[in-house]
Amino acid sequence: MTRLGLVHTVPALAATFDDLVTDAAPADVEAIHVVDPWLLRTALASGVGPEVVDRLAAHVAHLRGRGVAGVLVTCSTLGEATEQVPEPDLPVLRVDQGMADRAIELAGDGGRVAVLATVASTLGPTERLLHRSARQAGRAVTVEAELIDGTGTTEAAIRRWDGRVDVVVLAQASMAAAAGRAGSTATPVLSSPELATRRLVELVTRV
Numbered sequence: 001m002t003r004l005g006l007v008h009t010v011p012a013l014a015a016t017f018d019d020l021v022t023d024a025a026p027a028d029v030e031a032i033h034v035v036d037p038w039l040l041r042t043a044l045a046s047g048v049g050p051e052v053v054d055r056l057a058a059h060v061a062h063l064r065g066r067g068v069a070g071v072l073v074t075c076s077t078l079g080e081a082t083e084q085v086p087e088p089d090l091p092v093l094r095v096d097q098g099m100a101d102r103a104i105e106l107a108g109d110g111g112r113v114a115v116l117a118t119v120a121s122t123l124g125p126t127e128r129l130l131h132r133s134a135r136q137a138g139r140a141v142t143v144e145a146e147l148i149d150g151t152g153t154t155e156a157a158i159r160r161w162d163g164r165v166d167v168v169v170l171a172q173a174s175m176a177a178a179a180g181r182a183g184s185t186a187t188p189v190l191s192s193p194e195l196a197t198r199r200l201v202e203l204v205t206r207v
Helices: 013-024 038-045 050-065 077-084 095-107 120-136 154-161 178-182 193-205
Strands: 002-008 029-036 069-074 090-095 113-117 140-148 169-172
Touching: 002 013, 002 050, 002 090, 013 029, 013 038, 013 193, 029 140, 029 193, 038 069, 038 077, 050 069, 050 077, 069 178, 069 193, 077 090, 090 120, 090 193, 095 113, 095 120, 095 169, 095 193, 113 120, 113 154, 154 169, 169 193
Parallel strands: 002 029, 002 069, 069 090, 113 140, 113 169
Antiparallel strands: none
16 A cells, blocks of 8 residues: 655645545555644744744654655645755655646746736745746746735636736645636646646656
């Protein structure tokens, strides 16, 4: 039995990712979930400081003790904190890496990417990740961001950006369902859960 660890800050995402692991992984793969809303509350209130990194690292260490082959942190606000977790020989993935890499692939050199978020704390980390993915791919992109602050819906924002950029990125895993509700669009719309789960499963089940 191969075990995968997942750390969530939004309780509802545990069921979402459990289904995604079931769909993406062989039958002998088991998901072990840790849910800690404190991480996101603290990050929103005072930023992603050492106490957040330390607590996240403690969760990863706990999962390592449970025998997991890799860990996925499903909160994009904690993306940069995820990269600070010191776990040699244990893959610890941020939820938006696969999405960012795919966005750069779709945008191409000189392309334009729109980032949509409902929480301001996700915008900076997502923009920085996209630019890093572009540099690693040898490309340059323009990243534009919109904070959906309650005056509209994610679906309406997707439609506003449709045709104006090369790809739309939904910064938070909790926004994924909006892509389907927005209807057919000319511009690709990416969300992180499926891409992240697939990357983790491929990584830990690779022969």
